[in-house]
Amino acid sequence: MLRTLLRTTTPAVRRCQPMRFYTSEPRSATSALSFKKHLRQRRFGPVPAVPEPTVEDAVNNILYNTPTNTGEPASRHILNCLVQNEPGVLSRLSGVLAARGFNIESLVVANTEVPDLSRMTVVFNGRNVQIEQARRQLEDLVPVWAVLDYTKTKLVERELLLIKVSILGPEHLHEQLPTAKFDDEAEFADENLAFHATDEKQMTPSETLRETFSHLRALTELTRLFDGKVVDVSSDSVILEMCAKPSRIDSFMKLCKPFGVLEASRTGVMAMPRSPVHDHYEPQTDHSYEDEAVDLTSLPPG
Structure with a gap:
């Protein structure tokens, strides 16, 4: 009867029936791993063999993959x-x-x-x-x-600065810089006409002169506060000279930037170590005569 039933069963029904393995040995983790390996080989093929790395490959991997120590700041x-x-x-x-x-x-x-x-x-x-x-x-x-x-x-650091600053105002800085001039004369004329057409209030020559003088006076006062001096004055710019430490020169250049810096030149840092101060007039605290014994016979009568 059983043989007849197996023969009459269709192949589709046979594929739907789960596969069961009956063994007399008890199941363990090793047998489960071997069964999974067997299924993987049937599905994806055999596992490729990876060669073991040599000593030279291992050392190169450690040397080139180890990050460098960047804990110490520059x-x-x-x-x-x-x-x-x-x-x-x-x-x-x-x-x-x-x-x-x-x-x-x-x-x-x-x-x-x-x-x-x-x-x-x-x-x-x-x-x-x-x-x-x-x-x-x-x-x-x-x-x-x-x-x-x-x-x-402990050092004495000094640096010399020569800086050329505009006294016409920052709005005229593009006209004084040679790199910012227009290449085409016609284009420059058109831009100049358009600027004067849109400007409602035109400044007179006297007002322009007074504004230029106020810029010059402000730059002169700023240079005096930084112990510098004015070495050259022209109709549209002024050259300032200052000798100080680098941080002070950086601050001075930042304050001159709103006026319009045309050119700047710095010499670099010159350094010389400070000399120690020795005190040659230290107060005397120990007196030798205080520890000597007094001879009573040397004292006057009474």
């Missing part, structure tokens, strides 16, 4: 180099710093009181470890006598 450093005054010294020193990726902010070279000896002041940003390596490499150069690190030293 700080401002000042190096003072005493070099021999000969051709090619500046290019060799700047090449050593450029090879290590330092961006030089300012570099000042000038002669000293000693013949054939120059002082070079370099200001740049970097980390302490890299700065020490660069300093030692600079000392190994033949024309370099000494390299002094003034980073943590």
Whole structure:
């Protein structure tokens, strides 16, 4: 009867019936994993074999995938180099710093009181470890006598600034800058006519002169407050000179910007360490005669 029923069953019904495996051994996790592996091989094919990495591959993976340590922030450093005054010294020193990726902010070279000896002041940003390596490499150069690190030293820093500022007002700044002029004369004439047509209130020459003088007086007072001086005055601009530390020069340039800065030139930082102050007149607190015993026979009668 059973054989007849199996023969009469359709293939579709046979596919719908679940497959069951009857084994006499107890089920375990190992048998379940092997069964899943068998099903995966039947469905997706055999698992590709991955070769084991060699020691060289493992070391390269660790070296190139390990992030660099960037915990130490870059700080401002000042190096003072005493070099021999000969051709090619500046290019060799700047090449050593450029090879290590330092961006030089300012570099000042000038002669000293000693013949054939120059002082070079370099200001740049970097980390302490890299700065020490660069300093030692600079000392190994033949024309370099000494390299002094003034980073943590009390210094006197000075920088010279020459700045040309407009006294006509910021609205006329585009006319004074050569890069902002119109290339076509006809276009400039059309723009000038349109500007005067839309301007309702035209200033007289006297009012223009008084406004120019007020700008000049304001710039002169500002320069006096920063201990600077006026070195040149023209009909439309003024040149100011100031010698101060870099932060003070930055503040002065920011205050001159609303008037209209036409041109600016800075020399760079010159530094010299401060001299310590010694007190040669210290008060005396210990007296030797106070500890001596008094001889009574030496005292006067009574």
